[in-house]
Amino acid sequence: MKKLLLLLIFIAFNLNAQQRETVNLKWKISDTLTYKTVMKDVIFEKSNEQDEKDSLSKGMSGMFNAMKKQLSNLKYETKLYPDKSGNIDIAMMLKKVEADTTGSIFPVMAAMNGNVVLRGKISPEGEMLSFYYKRAQKNIISVLFELPTKPVKIGDEWNLQVDMIAVDQTFKPDSIYRKNLVRLKDIKMKNGKKIAIIEYDIEEFVSGDIENKMMSMFSKDKTDKKTFMKMSHKATAEFDLQKGYWISYEGNMNVETNISIMGIGVNKRTEFKLTPEK
Structure with a gap:
């Protein structure tokens, strides 16, 4: 019984020590680090009800579907490398795909800037x-590479330098909401390495009226419902x-x-994934 009690005390002590442990999340880039990168847009289909209300969407459906196909086929890689001042430069590049038959304009535009x-x-x-x-x-x-500049421990939270929604003076809001939290969820050993687990929970919401008559024409809903945008x-x-x-x-x-915009809904999800190349 005493051995069991001592074991439980030892486990509790170690857990408490781990909770208090502070770590520095610091980039250590001495040479070029390349990430296999997913940045794929998934544009949501509009409902039949929306299609019936929006005559423009019928004429744009071909362009809409072509754009979805083009966006889903793009492939990227991201390179991190040190600059002369000891900071880190980041370049996300569109990878060349030899068998690209989509006729996408995006690779052409990217090629003009070295991809x-x-x-x-x-x-x-x-x-x-x-x-x-x-x-x-x-x-x-920011969401992919910004880190806390101070040591953190499990449970600590910090903010990122992001402003996800941007509207001009013609938008008059009556409801706003913002959450900007990044948290060190855990520190664990994985394959003999100490790994920090980071969780992101960022959300912005604004609802109101568009006072610009031309822009208000783009609203999907012609009733008295408020114009809104939510990004997370x-x-x-x-x-x-x-x-x-x-x-x-x-x-x-x-x-x-x-x-x-022009009968095309902009509801979408962008999937991100970074995996270091071996």
Whole structure:
């Protein structure tokens, strides 16, 4: 009985010590690190009821389906490499596919920029430094590569530098909501390596009226319902504390809205996945 009690005390002590342990989530990039990258858009089908209400959507259905096919076939890789100042440059590139018969314009556009579709810069401590790029690009860099700049322990939470929704002065909101939480869920041993498990829970919502008459024409619902937009990002990632990089990252970014452009709904999910190349 005494041995069992001592064992339970030992286990409880170790668990408590682990809960108090602080770790530095720090990038350790001394050479080029390449990630196999999934960034796939899944555009949601509109309901039959929406199709009946929206005559424009019938004429655009062919373009809609072609766009979905093109977006689902794109393949990427992401490279992280040190710059001259000791920071880390990031380049997401569209991979060349020899047998591409989709007729997609995206590879053509990317080829004009050396196949780079996204750039960013972070410090080894995980601070997002590339403030100069467009908001949507900065958001992706932040959700994929930004880390807390201070030591953290299990249960600690922090925010990312993201602003997912952007509207202009013609939108008059009456309801807003925002959650921006990233959490160190756990620290575990995996194949002899200490791994930090990170969870992402980011959400933004805005609802109101569009005072610009031209833009209000794009609303899917012509009733008195408010125009709304909701964007969220949920992900789970594993960070190798010794090697200083993700060993896995999987997440989904969702857009929900009752605004349509030229009869095409913009409700979609973007699936993200990072896997280091061996």
